[in-house]
Amino acid sequence: MTFLLTGATGFVGRNYLLRMLDRGWRVFAPVRDAGKLRRQLAAERVDTSRLTPIPADPRRWPDISHVDAAVHIAGVLFARDLDAYVETNVEWTEAVLKALPRGCPMVILSSQSAGGPTPEGKISRDEDMPDVPVSFYGESKLRMERLVRRDYEGIPIAILRPPMVIGPRDTAIGQLFRMARSPVRFKPGLKPKTLSFISCEDLLDAIDVSLTNSDKLKHRPHYVASRQTFTDTELIQTVATHLRRRGITVTLPDPLVRLLSRTVDASPALRAGFPSLTADRVRELGAERWVVNPSAFESVTQWYAKKTLAQAIESVSRGAQASSL
Numbered sequence: 001m002t003f004l005l006t007g008a009t010g011f012v013g014r015n016y017l018l019r020m021l022d023r024g025w026r027v028f029a030p031v032r033d034a035g036k037l038r039r040q041l042a043a044e045r046v047d048t049s050r051l052t053p054i055p056a057d058p059r060r061w062p063d064i065s066h067v068d069a070a071v072h073i074a075g076v077l078f079a080r081d082l083d084a085y086v087e088t089n090v091e092w093t094e095a096v097l098k099a100l101p102r103g104c105p106m107v108i109l110s111s112q113s114a115g116g117p118t119p120e121g122k123i124s125r126d127e128d129m130p131d132v133p134v135s136f137y138g139e140s141k142l143r144m145e146r147l148v149r150r151d152y153e154g155i156p157i158a159i160l161r162p163p164m165v166i167g168p169r170d171t172a173i174g175q176l177f178r179m180a181r182s183p184v185r186f187k188p189g190l191k192p193k194t195l196s197f198i199s200c201e202d203l204l205d206a207i208d209v210s211l212t213n214s215d216k217l218k219h220r221p222h223y224v225a226s227r228q229t230f231t232d233t234e235l236i237q238t239v240a241t242h243l244r245r246r247g248i249t250v251t252l253p254d255p256l257v258r259l260l261s262r263t264v265d266a267s268p269a270l271r272a273g274f275p276s277l278t279a280d281r282v283r284e285l286g287a288e289r290w291v292v293n294p295s296a297f298e299s300v301t302q303w304y305a306k307k308t309l310a311q312a313i314e315s316v317s318r319g320a321q322a323s324s325l
Helices: 011-022 034-044 082-099 136-151 171-181 200-212 232-243 254-265 268-273 279-286 295-301 309-323
Strands: 002-006 026-031 051-055 069-072 106-109 157-161 164-166 184-188 194-199 221-223 229-231 248-252
Touching (some): 069 082, 082 136, 136 279, 157 200, 164 200, 171 232, 200 309, 232 309
Parallel strands (some): 069 106
16 A cells, blocks of 8 residues: 655654554655654654655655555644644645545544534534634634535545544643643633543544545544543643642633733744644633534444543653653
């Protein structure tokens, strides 16, 4: 099997690339920095003989007319304005689609943010509810989905909307681990927020299932998530329990969080250290419920998320240990 995989140097993409290489698949991986990809994989000690890094610009790609399928994971997670998100999440996605063989089966990773938070009075959000993104990031993902559905109707393209993803090689969750080690932890917002999640391993399984069911899943995005939910306070406590650390959690008022986000936005160094605290992503913190219903995807594919939150947190530590061997 020969695949095109975008996002190979990112969190989910790198995990899926390792799975592909372990299976002996041939992979074309568009990357901006081939050296970064090689360094990451050197730390993993994997066979890269079937991996071909190619330029990020689809106009410079070699002949890929023979690829069996594509998995599009790459995207900008944190930016300061809508244009910066659109440039990659919409325009670059369109360039990738145009460069692929027409009719090539494909899985595209979107985001829960494209739909927006759970509507008031509802237990969870499903695909039949109107999409109301509250961030530029979510808006860019929704525009990408609409582009695919409008211009590539009839092509077997599955669009997945995962919520928070937890698993090994995630640099963002490292911030949560560092905070959980402290005797004093800070949580944005005075009220608890209820969240869906999916373990990285379950998400990779969902991508696998989508590749074999892309024709059944086309025409609409699908939420993929664990049935387990938790509050943001419970997430911090679960990590602290895993680390065997005790402490207290201090809640920060929303106005203070917004002020902090403007400070982060004004400093490139702070943006690099606290990417999820930009003014755009803080807009998502205002909602008290980000819970999705994966029933539609489960019905089509018979796939169900298996990992609990505690197991997903444990996999973060295992992954860190394995990559440092």
